[in-house]
Amino acid sequence: MERFTYDIKTKIYFGEGEIAHLGEAVSACGKKALVVYGGGSIKRNGIYDDAMKYLREAGIAVVELSGVEPNPRIETVRKGVDLCRREAVEVVVAIGGGSTIDAAKVIAGSVSYEGDAWDIVLDASKVVSVLPIVSVLTLAATGSEMDTFAVISDMQKNEKWGTGHPDFRPVASILDPTYTYSVSAYQTAAGTADMMSHIMENYFSNESGYMQDRVAEALLQTCVEYGVKAVKEPCNYDARANLMWTGSWAINDLLCLGKPVAWSVHPMEHELSAFYDITHGVGLAILTPHWMEYVLDDTTVEKFAQLARNVWHVSPHETDLYQVARAGIKCTADYFKAMGIPMTLREVGIDETHFDEMAKKASEGMEGAYRELSPEDVKAIYQAAL
């Protein structure tokens, strides 16, 4: 196991009605908040009203930034930064899914930086200081509520980049599983695929961490148990709760600390959504089984067989490792399909037009990955996924 520092300070209020703690959580950080949210669904389902009530009761002054996009744009981040400066905001409250929280993070980290917020996306070492962030989660997927990462797009440049800073980790997050009851079947499936991908990106690394890998399998099994269930029974509390809590642990550090990890499928998918603005989790689900097939060889077959056995419970007594591994890959693809995800690029409106350009960019982001892939490799995977 490699040396590491574990430092996850996010306080989690988990359960129905836990938004009642929002005032207390925000008060601990400041008296003036920028409240960031998306397209306004939180106004229809009452979360906005609840949040405002508890902030008001705690004497918090509120400035609002609405309209954060599903793949959050740098223009929106810039607006938020301006607001924070103009209004002397002390704390940023994100109410929404990963996109909203990601936008809040880069806003919080750019206020005290003199240059443009896009610089922070490209190079987080330029961060001077970060306003404290509190999140209210409404979608189980990215894990942004408990991690240090943010992904921001500049659609004019077809660029989508991840950035990260220790202080981007929210100081507190409110996880109320009932807030995800209204998430559509499609977004529920995509969110589950996203967290499964996070877990697998950590799982498939060149050096195993025994404890970390067993925990990864535990979290994957939880996704498998509850993903389809949540798609079919949107108001199943237990399903929503298990997915929500698993989403946070999929990416908050426990799975990767102590072993060398560099991601593979996310860099390939980021190009898809940068060029076509598709749902991130859907892109991941489409690519994952093809990536698995592509990198399956004598050096990786054992790990894929392990996934098959420990997560998918594929024939424990079968000794042909390739057969076991392939059965696991098929289970993975079948599960995404069972959740209703379209499993080809064509179905989400992507053709070969930008394959070369996307493959080149994706390949650049794969240093140290389980298998480093050349642009040609990535293109072959895109093609297999067509």
Add this chain to the structure above:
Amino acid sequence: MERFTYDIKTKIYFGEGEIAHLGEAVSACGKKALVVYGGGSIKRNGIYDDAMKYLREAGIAVVELSGVEPNPRIETVRKGVDLCRREAVEVVVAIGGGSTIDAAKVIAGSVSYEGDAWDIVLDASKVVSVLPIVSVLTLAATGSEMDTFAVISDMQKNEKWGTGHPDFRPVASILDPTYTYSVSAYQTAAGTADMMSHIMENYFSNESGYMQDRVAEALLQTCVEYGVKAVKEPCNYDARANLMWTGSWAINDLLCLGKPVAWSVHPMEHELSAFYDITHGVGLAILTPHWMEYVLDDTTVEKFAQLARNVWHVSPHETDLYQVARAGIKCTADYFKAMGIPMTLREVGIDETHFDEMAKKASEGMEGAYRELSPEDVKAIYQAAL
């Protein structure tokens, strides 16, 4: 899943040589430290010298309290409290295993309390404030380095009680697996049994948490993988590292938050070590399989079968649940035996003399447990374990 608040602020420096961060970690809390340790083995193996060097370099003034016992005594805690008051100590540094850290916790929590420290052991709600605690771990077992609990004994009264307070959780802990190379085979086995027991106490609860239970199985598998290995190869870094990190997660909250948990085997064992001062983990190992057999019935058989299948990989296709469950219980006992633990009470010098008294006390501490046991039940388990 039940509502919960997750709030684990302990910063972990994990890996060989990470004691280099001790000065930085302590400085963040104060300039004058009480350094608490046990019988002096840290002086023989160089940990004491390293710690003092880094504290000195950081300009920390040091007061020392040595001689904390394996089952730490209230008299030692009182000495520490006096020292802290007299010397105006600002931070407590524990160097040792769970006993030393537990003593440090109750010292840190009693300094600002006017009455006797034993009051804090009996009722942590009397805590006024807690000095910050930093730990340097030298034994993988109790998880005290990342949890809120402490167990203190008053041997004159044959009493051993657990207490807990949110601020007892160390603000930082240094986990260097090489520090456990010199731990004897016996103590390594006992420590592993202790953490396995922590995991199982959380696992066997009246309502399951799917995600929590899968993670519990992941951690149990890690103990099984590395326990015997560490006993046989004391300087196997990977074994020591996996055990050390698993010990922290066995009891730091992740496994119990969201589900109702009350312990069973620990209350029974605490009476053994309160009356006979035996090694805690050994007592747990002796009692656990007998407790399992005793509570195995139609309402618990499924959970025991789950343990058998998911941790011990017992016959996945066998359909007789009792057969599977009993095979799992046997695997548990056999594993403790394989680590070299004496598996009867007689072997550790315990006879029936105090069974009635111990059983009565143990039974009182079992409210809400997986199976609440009467004094007669507990006595029957003690007798089976003779």
